[in-house]
Amino acid sequence: MGGRALDATGAQTLDDLAGLLRALRRRHARQLGGGELTYRELAARTGWSHTAIAEYLTGKTLPPTDRLDDLARLLGATPAEQGALATARDRIDESRRRAARAPDRLAPRQLPADVARLAGRDDELARLDKLATAPTAVVVAAISGTAGVGKTALAVHWAHRVAERFDDGQLYVNLRGFDPGGQALSAATALRGFLDALAVPAARVPAELDAQAALYRSVLAGRRILIVLDNARDAEQVRPLLPGAPGTLVLVTSRNQLTSLVSLDGAHPLPLGLLTRQAANDLLTNRLGAQRVAAEPEAAEAIITACARLPLALSIAAARAQQSGFPLATLAGELGTAGQRFGVLDAGDAVGEVRAVFSWSYTSLTAPAAGLFRLLGLHPGPDITVPAAASLAGLTAAAARRLLTELTRANLLTEYRPGRFTAHDLLRAYATELADDTDPESDRRAATTRLLDHYTDTAHAADELLRPNADPVDHLRAAPVAGVLSDRPTTHAEALAWLTAEHPVLLAVLRQAAGAGFDVHVWRLGRALDTFLDRQGHWHDRVESCRAALLAAERLGDGVAQAVAHRFLAGAHTVVGHYADAHDHLERALALYVLGGDTEGEARTHQNLAALWDRQGEPRKALAHSMRTLTLARAAGHDRAQADALNAVGWCHAQLGEHSSALAYCEQALQLLQQLGDHAGEAATWDSLGFAHHHLGQYDQAVHCYERTLELTRDLGDRWGEADTLSRLGDTRAALGDPTSARADWQLALDILTALNHPDAAAVRAKLVLP
Structure with a gap:
């Protein structure tokens, strides 16, 4: 915590x-x-x-x-x-x-934007107000109702009304329980998102769901927080996300009644029915103006009937009326015709009835916008940007933006954040049906390929900026197909921002690619996400993505890809403390490299084993593997692997207290890295030299080494490396008898690590509180 x-x-x-x-x-x-x-x-x-x-x-x-x-x-x-x-x-x-x-800690404020007006829900709002006055226990309100009835709008609107009562913040998550693609959000993923919002370092998040839930309840204890769990599939998905102490109020929305949540967890049921005819009329009046609705009351009533009094359908109809400017009677006639066309599909439920409304709005689109709408059903969600939509449809960014704007004005999409578009589950399902019925399978496959190429190519570009000068893994790499618009970042900051914004989308795309048989994309995307997921502390997601990459490589029957995937999955297991699994995957990687005669890969795997033993506090075992790496790298004539191995050998000697030997190896590494122009490796080696000089009592030399490391890490944009070196530099300045400079270095390190939400922040913070 x-x-x-x-x-x-x-x-x-x-x-x-x-x-x-x-x-x-x-x-x-x-x-x-x-x-x-x-x-x-x-x-x-x-x-x-x-x-x-x-x-x-x-x-x-x-x-x-x-x-x-x-x-x-x-x-x-x-x-x-x-x-x-x-x-x-x-x-x-x-x-x-x-x-x-603490006043310097920001409470989470995760609620989506409020709706402008909410018609016909006064009774439900009053019931929620009454529940909020009972803070002596955890209060859970379960809002249930058919799709499109306005559950989310009610929950979010009321949450905004009472947000100020919950001064410790508001948490929100869309559990995607009824996602058309079947990708409901797991409780573990939702928990990790909440713990991150509550500033819990990822290193303290346990691996198993029940332990995560226990930590979550501990963090919430004593706080007044409002939690909105939107679009829940069932009580089992919700239960781990419930707090355990008074002071919190939870709103749950679901198409199901969540009976067991009511009977076993004391939730208050709040069924949400269709709007009354008066409330439906009020919604149209709010959108179209009282004069226009009053002028054509019969037409307004016909529109309300066609929309089955569902807010989602009424909003779409109102948007069509606003855009066209046609008389309401004309629009009502169009709706009636659409209703006759879809009558055979109407099973009598409200959702079936509004299919006609969707069809009516869809057929009013321009042909390019209609085409994009159908293709959006192929996107796994939860949202999409302009470049991704452009790639999906094979369009320019400007053309895609115009079509997205048209779909937004028709209420078929929502631009819920600047540049990010999403659609209601019902509309996404309708778009998927249209694509299946209208577009040839070859066209849908081509669109999916462009979409996957967009995300994979951009992720690789971002990854290369996060780890500059590292050896790229180019195996299976191919140029994107025609029509793909890459959203390539150009700086470290842009790369990190893109990956952070697209994080949930990229995981959904990875799963989609695996399910659709795009194994090359799965392997490449899993590889490209590794650095980001590691540095940002999304270690459980890292295990999932690396495992997906390995399975894809196995399906491809590609030994090189399998070996690389085993190595990266081992790294993911190492970070979460699954050392036995890490050793197993590294041994498998080693066997594949030896079988394929890949000396360089064999050397890198020994280096990974060295890092694993070093993490387990076994520097002598780490040294043995580092020496093996050095031997193999020299035999293969791979200068960069040799330089890395020299630095690793030196580091192991330093951990064993053999600091003079450490200096000898690291100085050899430094000379070779400077010849290669490898600034990342040079930065790591200067850091090792600083560590050895410090422990030899050569503090001035250590300061020089650390300052050189800082220059390089800052040029590289390596924020974690900068913070790590600042922490050690502070130690050396303290040993020199300069506590003021030491505290300044530690504070800078803490600021960076806090911004990165890195677990090392706790150790640096402890230095600052010492006398």
């Missing part, structure tokens, strides 16, 4: 509490005369997840009060030790309360 969830003092106390629990576990083992109970054994005796137990004992999260007491008793804590545990918990709770009150 970090950020608002826990300040530096609380983080230290959490570590102390975990240390006490581990000490109890060791003493318990000695008393029984056997080994320590494993996480799984503890889980079996408590009924909790073994991952949750691991998180408690490593200080990543805090057990609820009853679990802490149970665990203490199970491990044989004395009354005095139980008191110490209770005191530690009190300190952590107070730390969280202090952090929550």
